[in-house]
Amino acid sequence: MKYKNIINLNLGLLLIILTISSGCAEYVLPVRIFPVDLSGMQQNDTPNESMGKRFDEAALSGPTAVESAIELSKKYATLSEETTKLKNENDMLNRENNSIKDQLNNSRAQLTQTQKELEQANDLLIEMRIELNGWKTDIIGFRQEMREADRAQLETLLKLLKILGGEIKNEVAETQNPDPLTISKDDKIIKNIQTQ
Known part of the structure; x- marks a missing residue:
């Protein structure tokens, strides 16, 4: 006061x-x-x-004004160094982030291309499977036609043999082949013809 x-x-x-x-x-x-x-x-x-x-x-x-000014200038120097380091680190992280973004964009483009290729390959496989099933049915049908043609030919041969006076033996070939599933009726007839 x-x-x-x-x-x-x-x-x-x-x-x-x-x-x-x-x-x-x-x-x-x-x-x-x-x-x-x-x-x-x-x-x-x-x-x-x-x-x-x-x-x-x-x-x-x-402390005097000079001492406090020196102390504050030291603090300012350390803080400015830290700021410089943090700016450099931030710049480095930004560059790394940009490179990762570029890689992500490239990966996304490759992913979409791969997905398109997989869809096309899947469609192609479906078409091939349909075609394969068609071939299977054709082959199985062809086998059946071949069997029917062979049966008709054998029946015709049997009729010819009967007309010519040949004797037909009804021997069972089960003694030679114990598995009855593998012997067909046509095979028995052929064996009978060969033995005569």
């Missing part, structure tokens, strides 16, 4: 001196003068001594 009063008094005097020295005597700023309470000061201290102690106390209480 005492310092505030002294400062206000000094400011008021300074303003008065400035207005007088500048030659503008007509314009006067209103000045408030605050009374100075000297009772709070120690009896043996003069205002000049208290002012000197004020600066001494400030010097003892903390």
Whole structure:
């Protein structure tokens, strides 16, 4: 409080001196003068001594402005280095991200091409299977036709033999081939003809 009063008094005097020295005597700023309470000061201290102690106390209480400026500049230097490192790392990650995006786009294009090729191959396999089933039915039908033609030929041979007076034996060829499933009626007739 005492310092505030002294400062206000000094400011008021300074303003008065400035207005007088500048030659503008007509314009006067209103000045408030605050009374100075000297009772709070120690009896043996003069205002000049208290002012000197004020600066001494400030010097003892903390770091000086130069020290704090040096400390702040060191912090700024370390933070700027960290910022540079982080920017470089961010740039590297952005480049890596862009290359991965390019690879992803290429992979997607290859995937769509592969899917198209697989669909075409699947359609081709379905067509081939249909065609194969058609061949199977044709071959099985052809076998049946061949069997019927062989049967008709054998029946004709039997009729010819009967007409010519040949004797037909009804021997069973089961003694030579024990598996009855593999012997057909046509095979028995052929064996009978060969034995005669």
